[in-house]
Amino acid sequence: MTDKIPTITRDGVIGYDATEIVTIDQATGAEFARYPVAGKDEAFAAVSAARSVSGAWWDLGFEGRAERLRAWRRQIAASGEEGAALIHAENGKPLDDARVEVLGTLEHVQYAADNAARVLERREVPGSPTTPNQRAWVEYQPYGVVGVIGPWNFPLLTPAAILVDALAAGNAVVLKPSQITPGVAEWLVRAWQRAVPELPAVLQSLNGYGATGQALIEAGLDKLAFTGSVATGKTVAAQCAQTLTPVLLELGGKDGVIVAEDADLDEAAAHVVWGAMQNTGHGCISLEVAYVVESVHDEFVRKISELAGQVRVGSDEDAEIGPVPLPSQTSIIREHIQDALERGATATVGGLDAVGERYVAPTILVGVAPDALAATEETFGPTLAVIKVADADEAVAHINAGRYGLGSAVFSRDRGEAIARRLRVGMTSINDALVFSMNPAVPFGGRGDSGYGRKQGEEGLREFAYAHSFTAKTGPARFSASTFGRPQGAMAGALAGALNRILAESGEKSD
Numbered sequence: 115m116t117d118k119i120p121t122i123t124r125d126g127v128i129g130y131d132a133t134e135i136v137t138i139d140q141a142t143g144a145e146f147a148r149y150p151v152a153g154k155d156e157a158f159a160a161v162s163a164a165r166s167v168s169g170a171w172w173d174l175g176f177e178g179r180a181e182r183l184r185a186w187r188r189q190i191a192a193s194g195e196e197g198a199a200l201i202h203a204e205n206g207k208p209l210d211d212a213r214v215e216v217l218g219t220l221e222h223v224q225y226a227a228d229n230a231a232r233v234l235e236r237r238e239v240p241g242s243p244t245t246p247n248q249r250a251w252v253e254y255q256p257y258g259v260v261g262v263i264g265p266w267n268f269p270l271l272t273p274a275a276i277l278v279d280a281l282a283a284g285n286a287v288v289l290k291p292s293q294i295t296p297g298v299a300e301w302l303v304r305a306w307q308r309a310v311p312e313l314p315a316v317l318q319s320l321n322g323y324g325a326t327g328q329a330l331i332e333a334g335l336d337k338l339a340f341t342g343s344v345a346t347g348k349t350v351a352a353q354c355a356q357t358l359t360p361v362l363l364e365l366g367g368k369d370g371v372i373v374a375e376d377a378d379l380d381e382a383a384a385h386v387v388w389g390a391m392q393n394t395g396h397g398c399i400s401l402e403v404a405y406v407v408e409s410v411h412d413e414f415v416r417k418i419s420e421l422a423g424q425v426r427v428g429s430d431e432d433a434e435i436g437p438v439p440l441p442s443q444t445s446i447i448r449e450h451i452q453d454a455l456e457r458g459a460t461a462t463v464g465g466l467d468a469v470g471e472r473y474v475a476p477t478i479l480v481g482v483a484p485d486a487l488a489a490t491e492e493t494f495g496p497t498l499a500v501i502k503v504a505d506a507d508e509a510v511a512h513i514n515a516g517r518y519g520l521g522s523a524v525f526s527r528d529r530g531e532a533i534a535r536r537l538r539v540g541m542t543s544i545n546d547a548l549v550f551s552m553n554p555a556v557p558f559g560g561r562g563d564s565g566y567g568r569k570q571g572e573e574g575l576r577e578f579a580y581a582h583s584f585t586a587k588t589g590p591a592r593f594s595a596s597t598f599g600r601p602q603g604a605m606a607g608a609l610a611g612a613l614n615r616i617l618a619e620s621g622e623k624s625d
Contacts, residue, residue, distance in 0.1 A: 135293050135321055140206025140437050141429035143472070149296045152320040157288075157329035163315040164259045164286035171316045172256055172284040176231035179282060183227040186309035187220055190302070194220075197270060197301050204295040205269055206429070206436040207393055215271040218552065219302075222275045225554035226282035226575065233575045234283060244608065247591035254579035256284035257336035257360070263327045263350070265341045266439055267396035267494075269295035270302065275554070276339045276362070276569045281317065283578040285337075289319045290330050294439050296321040328353065335359055337578065341398075344492075344563045362567030362577060366492040367398040367520030367560065370513040371547070372533060373406040373414055374506050374526035381545065382525035383417035386498070389523065389547030391425050391476050394435040395496040396443075398564070399521035399541070399548055403482075403489050403499045405509035411502045415480050418498070419462040422476040425496070435496055437472045447474055447495035454479045454488040454499060464497070484512060492518070506533050514538045520560035523547050540564065 132151060139146040152160075171179065190197065194216040201212035234254040241249060260280040264273030269292060277287045291299035299319040306317040320326055324346075331338060331353050339362040340350045347365040354361045371389070373382050389401035406414050426434045438444050448469045455461065461468075464477030474495050482489050482499040489499050503509045506526070510533065513522060519539045523546070524530045530544040540560035541550040550556050559568040568574050 132323075135296060135323075137204055137294065137296065139203050140439055140472075141203070146203055147297055149300075149321040151322040152326050152329070153322075154329040154332070157320060157326065158333045160288045160318050160320055161259055161261075161330070161333035161335060164288055164318060167313050167315045168256070168258050168284075168286040171281075171286055171313055176235065179284065180227040180230065182310045182313075183223055183278070183282060186306050187223040187227070189305040189309045190216065190223070191220055193301070193305060197298065197305075200297045200301050201270055201295070204297055204439075205266060206439050208433050208436055209431070211393060212270075215268060218271045218554075219274040219278075222271075222278045222554045222570070225570075226278045229555075229572070230282035230575055233572045234579055243612070245585075245591070245596070247587055247589050248585045249588050250583070250585045253582045253584065254283070254576065255582050256280075256579055258285060259334075259336050260285045260287050260578060261330045261335040261338045262287055262289045263330070263338070263340045263342065264289060264291045264299065266292035266294040267393065267398075269298040272341050272364070273299070274302065275558070275574075276341075276364075277317065279569055279574040280337075280339070280578040283575055285578055286316045287318070288330060288335075289317070290322065290327050291319060293321070293323050331359065337361070339567070339569070340364070347565060362559075362569070363565030364398065364559065364567075364569070365520075365563060365565035366494075366518060367400075367564050368403065368490065368492050368516055368518045369399055369401050369521040369523070369539075370403045370405055370509070370516070371401045371523040372506055372509040372513070372525065373404060373410060374524070374529060374533065375407045375409045376527045376529070377410065377414075377525035378527060378545070379410060379414050379417055383414060383421055385523070385525075385545075385547040387418050387421040387425070387476075390498040391422065391435055391496045392548075394438060394474065396438075396494055397548075398492075399551055400494070401498065401523060401547060402493055403501060403512075405501050405503045405512055407505055407509070408502050411500075415462060415478070415500060418500075419478050422463045422478050422498070425476045427473055427475050427496075435476075438474055438495070441472075443494055444469055444471070444474060447493055447497065450486075450488040450491065450493045450495075451477055451479065451497065454482050454486045457483040457486050459483070459486070459488070459499070490516065510536050517563045518560070519562040520564035521548065521550065538562075540568075 135149045137146045197216050198212035202209045237252045239250045262273050262277045280287050289299050303319045307314045337360045341364040344365045347363045459479045459482045462478045464475050468475035468477045477497040480500045482501050521541045522537050522539045523543045524534045534542040543549045555571050557568040557571040557573040
């Protein structure tokens with residue numbers, strides 16, 4: 115194999131054969147590491163091993179699991195620089211941005227460890243007048259084995275925020291990372307093995323391409339969480355539907371930002387440029403379209419153009435955004451820019467010349483047609499399309515007409531909350547950008563083509579546990595609603611009694 119000339123494939127890895135992944139150092143393009151590709155046998159073995167320990171993991175109880183999650187958190191922190199270096203090498207993002215992923219993961223583990231018992235503990239529910247001799251309660255129980263298919267753009271933080279919820283809820287987890295960033299997943303699993311040596315199979319990873327993810331689903335998961343493109347998400351959902359396997363889908367976005375006439379333009383410009391360009395624009399929640407009220411449009415464009423032109427691109431230590439790790443993505447970015455320009459848009463920063471082979475510099479497109487690709491389809495690059503609108507109402511209408519519904523932002527001194535509440539999306543930051551993704555207590559997810567289900571927060575913990583309802587007889591009743599042989603007229607009397615109670619509550623009298 116060493117006599118072959120390595121080539122970077124459209125999947126962003128050096129390809130030799132289907133049995134091995136050879137990743138690259140994104141800063142240099144040189145070979146970085148090699149990983150064996152897991153096939154169907156390995157996928158079935160991993161799920162079987164996870165299932166064999168899932169009971170023991172659940173039996174530890176909330177406090178026992180929390181203790182081990184905190185031990186895992188200590189291991190992640192202790193080797194945090196190693197994890198950040200792996201993210202920087204495999205993904206290419208600046209080292210400080212990689213450290214942010216490690217810090218975010220530590221917060222997610224802490225939140226899950228501290229809150230799982232409160233959110234998922236046994237919950238008593240009110241009794242029923244129809245069955246007065248029964249008590250009732252709900253318990254949240256784990257699905258069993260959860261599969262997590264992760265992305266390359268946030269190779270640690272995105273899957274970690276999901277699998278942490280699954281683990282805290284009592285599930286065992288098998289993680290299939292992106293073929294571009296398999297080393298990050300292996301590092302996370304090694305930290306788990308050091309922290310929980312008695313139950314290492316509770317968290318495992320499988321490296322491979324799409325076929326490995328398909329094999330993982332076929333191996334008999336109890337639930338799947340997938341992060342990726344809309345097209346692949348639909349394929350994954352269809353496969354899961356064959357076995358009625360529940361699935362969480364975190365898919366694409368075309369996140370819009372509204373800049374109202376009363377916005378603080380300096381603050382808005384700084385946050386919007388960062389929200390659009392950070393992580394090289396590789397975020398499902400990256401701000402991709404700015405709907406700017408015409409009275410402040412020109413001034414806002416001037417400010418964001420100045421800021422975007424100062425963003426440093428490259429692999430040096432002072433770089434603020436890095437390369438595009440997925441080579442096929444650059445052609446999409448180029449297509450969206452070209453389509454916008456051909457429809458009459460102007461590039462105040464960047465343009466077609468900003469799209470290189472491995473690096474894409476920031477691009478600001480002004481006068482973008484509302485139906486242009488840059489305004490309707492996910493670009494996933496450091497670009498921002500600006501559309502002038504008459505008022506916030508028009509901006510809201512544009513966003514709500516889109517097929518995505520993930521994140522958004524609103525900038526307005528006095529009406530931010532009122533505008534944000536009208537948006538049909540899963541998340542909105544008001545007078546800031548992307549902050550909803552940074553708080554582990556805030557549910558994260560979307561609607562429409564952005565997928566369904568939630569990670570993070572109480573909703574994220576409940577996403578990976580199903581509600582088991584219980585009733586228990588506490589003693590004899592005058593009659594039972596759940597057996598034959600009820601006294602003649604018993605139910606007619608019960609209905610009449612219900613009517614009298616309802617009328618009494620409203621102050622009315624029966625005829």
